[in-house]
Amino acid sequence: MDFITEAAVKAVKHLYQTDISPNAIALQETRKEFEGQVTIVTFPFTKFSRKTPEQTGTEIGEYLLGNLSEISAFNVIKGFLNISLRDAYWIDQLYDEILHQDFAVSKPNGKKVMVEYSSPNTNKPLHLGHVRNNLLGYSVAQILDAAGYEVIKANLVNDRGIHICKSMLAWQLFGNGETPESTGMKGDHLVGKYYVIFDKEYKKEIEFLKSEGQTEEEAKKNAPLIKQAQEMLQKWEAGDEEVINLWKTMNTWVYDGFGKTYNRLGVDFDKFYYESNTYLLGKDIVEEGLEKGVFFEKEDGSVWIDLTEDGLDEKLVRRSDGTSVYMTQDLGTAQLKYNDFHMDDSLYVVGNEQDYHFKVLFLILKKLGKSWAKGLYHLSYGMVDLPSGKMKSREGTVVDADDLIDEMEQTAKEQTEALGKVTDLTEEGLLELYHTIGMGALKYFLLKVDPKKRLLFDPNESVDFQGNTGPFIQYTHARIKSVLSRAGVDYAAKTGITEIAPVERDLILALTQFPTIISEAAKGYNPALIANYVYELAKTYNKFYHEKSILQAEDEMLKIFRLQLSSASAKVISRAMNLLGIDVPERM
RNA sequence: GGUCCCAUAGCUCAGCUGGAUAGAGCAACAGAUUUCUAAUCUGUAGGUCAUAGGUUCGAAUCCUAUUGGGAUCACCA
Known part of the structure; x- marks a missing residue:
């Protein structure tokens, strides 16, 4: 859509002799109740056009219509210039962009990022809170990878x-x-x-x-x-x-047990760090800080940093007996990680209860003049609450990870059997399917909400399989696959189609947004953006599926076009779900 | 008490750097299947965006205060 922004800049220059930056142009998707696909907000231009928003919109619209062959029409409602693009433009988008093998595949950006997540204690099994952490960390790693980063997944095990x-x-x-x-x-x-x-x-x-x-x-x-x-x-x-x-x-x-749970969750790691190896680290950093005058020593021999000027407190970095505290270790571990990988960015996927700790940690490293400290980021996520409040391991009010996975698989099994559609799979195939669907429901449920927000989980209410859910999206995929397998024609080559229906155009429009969504999700470390996107895409596809017959299309060319559109949708759905760590079945 | 985070439909959540009449799903109600998988689709109903001010052509979004909820402020990790 950059070409519209560029043309709009030129339009403003031509009409009002004013130079504006492309950033000043707010392109947005046209709301469904209006004609058009792209909208430019023209309120800001009235300052130099000295005309009403309507007049300004009309003038810019006429300029664009006259200068861009892709545009077929426009309309102006108040300060909104709604632009319609030709069918040919959308058809080209499908053939030249979406169906191209490089679609939504970012070139390596030359940057290396570490994502530390999971980081369990070895004294108890994983619970729902850890599940959120693991799924988030894994998904963010997938997204960064898709955005062109070289990603190192790290797990710092608290084993002592x-x-x-x-x-x-x-x-x-x-x-x-x-x-x-x-x-x-x-x-x-x-x-x-x-x-x-x-x-x-x-x-x-x-x-x-x-x-x-x-x-x-x-x-x-x-x-x-x-x-x-x-x-x-x-x-x-x-x-x-x-x-x-x-x-x-x-x-x-414990590791044996964790390994099984990680396996079921579908998460993995490139590098394990163990606190039994790192807990003594950081002492030389304390010395360094004392030399640089960043830290100071109290009479009893304890070492502190004064952060009151930064609005924080004094923080202990070494005990009076000379031993390390949490902060000491983390200073040392941060240095160790950097020495090992020399990454540009380093994420810590840790709950928001530790916001203060990381604020202090990063600040100290900056004060020590570590050049790499600017790449550190605490991916702080909200706690998982039960209706009764916070989960507490010692009081037994936790939702155990393994139990939860079992329940999800069981529910998936019941749902599948009740529908009675999948009857010809082997026992093994069925178990795999239940796992895929059950985990799809759970993962989507946990990832669709903004990581920063706390999340409410009611163990008495089973996770939905209908509506805005993982299985809904998986189902859409399976359905497409089913149609494709019945195609009976080769649909690899371009058709000469020139006209498409609004539902088809909407679907192409949704598909074109995928690369932008990936980069936004990567920038914000936010899998929820992917989840919301793929849900919208699946809904759009289902609407298309309902309104248009694919295999019984009016003519062969249209049938092939719809198969291509379906195939593209399945691919994007599958890839998007993959970024969430969710598998999609061929049938369900 | 200091600092930080949060508050949108009955419930769970979207709402991008301020833009049109605030959107989904669930639950409720009414419909759609001789046709490619109904885990689907269509429709109805549901809102003082916690409250009060302010900035702006325009505020759920930005600023301030208040209320309510949570976190944190260990020589624990």
Whole structure:
């Protein structure tokens, strides 16, 4: 559509002797109730045209009509100049752009970006919050890849610390040697079970100490279990063989479990970082900061940065005993990532509860003069809430990832069987189909909302399969495939068609927008834009499908054209869904 | 208390850097299948865009205040 913008700039120059920037021209899609496909808002031009918006629109419209052969007509309503493009223009768009193999394929832009996501703790299984994180991270990586970036998907596993020691300790004390093999439990769930047991027993101890007269705070500090856990952490840090072995064993269980869940979610990673390897990093950065005078040391030996001038607080970057805190590690890890990959941009897909942490982290790195700090970005997403409020692992009010996936597959199965359309697939094929549809519903449900916004999930209400949903879009794809497979003609070559119906034009128009949507989604790190787009596209296709017969078209040329249009739609739907990490079935 | 985020139909959400009469889906109601997959399509109904000011030719969108909700401000991660 750039040619219209350019021509409009010329029109303004010619008519009103004024130079304007192309950015000053607001091109928008014409609203459905009006004639035309593209609209220019002419209010801003009245300043120098010194005429009414209507007159200004008419003058520009006449200029464009006279100078652009693609334009067939225009109309002006108040300050809106609505432009109609010739059918030939849209037909060319289909043949020369959309059906071209390079359509919506960006050339490499020479930039490298890291997307860190997932980043689980190894003391409990994944829940719905992690699912949102994983799907977001994976989708953003796909979108950036489509936009021409070289993408590195990274996972920073939080595999050490007091919380893991809690699971380990509880297993030692109450586990009776249970293993995933002996119990048949998935490894991450088994470890999570002991995390919950720890918390339960710990609470009992606190209550007991309180009954003996201790305050809540004292009790929390003095409970034997927490002391044992802390001892265990010290032993771990000292490299105690027994503790390390237990840690390794239990982590192996967890990784095995996570691997299965990642697999079902369809996400993967190029690089794993482990906090057990990175938690000591950052100390040299602390030294560097002290030398540069960015940090200061207090009397007790703790090191801080004063961010009050930036509207923030003082922040600790090293404990008085010389050990690292979260911030220290993250400073070091950021440097490590950069040293490893020298990427231009680095995204952290982390919930918005950590907004403050990342604001501080990035600010510190900038103050330290790290040239790469400007490429850091916290992709902050909203929490997933239940109707009862926030999910809390310890209180058991979490929606478990594996359970959720099971339920989605089960629902997909019930829906498919109720419709009774797919009858000739093998058992294996059916299971794959249920997985595809169930995950399609779940992924679309989670990705269609703006990542920044919090998301409400009601476990008692199953995720829809109708309307603005993944299965709706998958269904549209399957339907197209079904028609294409019955085509009975070769539809590879261009037709000489010259006229098309409004629904067909609308569909082509929708298809042409795909590349723009990809770049906008990439710029905003926002899969929801893709989701909303592909939904609109599917709706437009369904309307076309309903109004026009493809295989029974009036003549052969029209039939071929509609097959081509359908094929193009299926391709774009499939690619767009792929950017969301969603598969589309051939039949359903 | 300081800082940050959010508020659009009964519910879940769109609404791009300000532009036309604020749009979808679900739920409700009424229709469409001798025709390519009805997980579809068409229609009806549903709104003081939290409230009050301001900027502008024009505000759901930008600014200020208020109300309501959430997050965060650990020598936890």
